[in-house]
Amino acid sequence: MNRILACGLLVVLLAACSHTKSIAPGPVAAPPPAAEPSATPVAPAPLAPPVVTETPAAPAVPPAASAAPPPPAPGSAAAPGKKPVDAAVADRRPAPPKPAAPAPKPAVVAAAPPAPAAAPALNLKSLEQRLRETHAIGVFTKLSLKNQVDDLLDQFRAFYRGQVPPLTALRQRYDLLMLKVLSLLQDGDPPLANDIVASREAIWGILKDPAKFATIS
Amino acid sequence: MAPRSPAFHFALLAVTLGSARLLAADEGSMVKDLKVTIALQGLPCDEVVDAKRNADSDYLATCKDGHRYHVFVNAQGRVMVEKK
Numbered sequence: 001m002n003r004i005l006a007c008g009l010l011v012v013l014l015a016a017c018s019h020t021k022s023i024a025p026g027p028v029a030a031p032p033p034a035a036e037p038s039a040t041p042v043a044p045a046p047l048a049p050p051v052v053t054e055t056p057a058a059p060a061v062p063p064a065a066s067a068a069p070p071p072p073a074p075g076s077a078a079a080p081g082k083k084p085v086d087a088a089v090a091d092r093r094p095a096p097p098k099p100a101a102p103a104p105k106p107a108v109v110a111a112a113p114p115a116p117a118a119a120p121a122l123n124l125k126s127l128e129q130r131l132r133e134t135h136a137i138g139v140f141t142k143l144s145l146k147n148q149v150d151d152l153l154d155q156f157r158a159f160y161r162g163q164v165p166p167l168t169a170l171r172q173r174y175d176l177l178m179l180k181v182l183s184l185l186q187d188g189d190p191p192l193a194n195d196i197v198a199s200r201e202a203i204w205g206i207l208k209d210p211a212k213f214a215t216i217s
Numbered sequence: 218m219a220p221r222s223p224a225f226h227f228a229l230l231a232v233t234l235g236s237a238r239l240l241a242a243d244e245g246s247m248v249k250d251l252k253v254t255i256a257l258q259g260l261p262c263d264e265v266v267d268a269k270r271n272a273d274s275d276y277l278a279t280c281k282d283g284h285r286y287h288v289f290v291n292a293q294g295r296v297m298v299e300k301k
Contacts, residue, residue: 138250140274140288144257144296180257 122202124216127195131181136188145184148177153217160210167208174204244268251278255286258298262286277301 132142152173155165178200185193206212248265255262255278262280269277274290285301 138246138253140250140254140290140296141257143290143294144254147295148257184253 122199124203124206127192127199130189130192130195134185134189134192136192137184141184145177145181148180152177156207156213157217160213170207171204174207247276248278251276251286251288252280254288254296255280255298258296260284260286260298260300 131137137145152170155170155173159165159167159170178196182193182196185196206216248268251268252262252265255265261282262278262284264281265278266281267279269279271277271289276288278286278288280286287297287299287301289297291297
């Protein structure tokens with residue numbers, strides 16, 4: 001029973017919606033026919049009033065529509081006789097050349113600076129947070145990678161204390177660790193993998209500089 | 218006791234199947250995680266075919282080639298992989 005009522009309500013609502021749509025184009029197309037059917041509907045009380053109330057507005061719209069073309073016409077001010085064609089053509093001709101010439105130049109100028117500016121940007125905290133939150137790597141794998149990162153940092157500390165591992169060996173271990181991380185991320189989280197690749201040399205620059213390394217460790 | 222509608226049974230079936238699928242996906246991701254963890258330690262394992270959970274962060278993984286590994290996190294927070 002409820003379903004029948006709901007379907008009936010839905011049909012009524014749809015009918016109301018379709019009726020309001022037909023009212024809007026009606027006045028523009030033909031105002032006189034809109035006035036004629038207003039007298040015929042008697043039974044549907046909710047449908048009749050909108051038609052009656054909008055019929056006075058309907059005649060008001062066509063004059064406004066006919067009055068609307070003159071505003072573009074003063075812009076052209078050359079041929080008022082051929083309003084629909086010449087006004088449209090006159091509007092189309094001057095419009096494309098004006099934005100066409102200046103628009104591409106700012107676009108190229110604006111696009112050029114971000115490309116070099118994005119590469120050197122390095123946010124270690126953000127990368128670390130994204131690595132923690134990514135679903136491309138499992139929990140055990142993340143913990144295992146963290147262990148290996150900590151091992152590498154310990155080796156750098158030993159290097160700066162003057163102990164054995166040479167910088168070339170540290171670079172190899174750093175590259176190997178990067179390859180492990182990237183191979184794990186490249187399928188599951190390509191944006192993060194790309195950002196890590198972009199930051200690879202910047203991170204190495206921090207590691208190989210004792211002053212910068214002291215700030216992160 | 219009013220009889221349940223077919224929509225109720227359908228929703229119950231969908232929830233059951235969805236839960237089973239989620240569990241299967243979770244188990245599949247765990248197996249993959251164990252495989253990657255074993256590989257990161259440099260140990261051979263082509264595919265993990267069985268993973269038995271002993272405790273939190275403590276698994277016994279069996280590989281397709283017959284290798285069995287105890288994968289766990291020790292007290293120092295390090296991931297350990299021991300061949301059994």
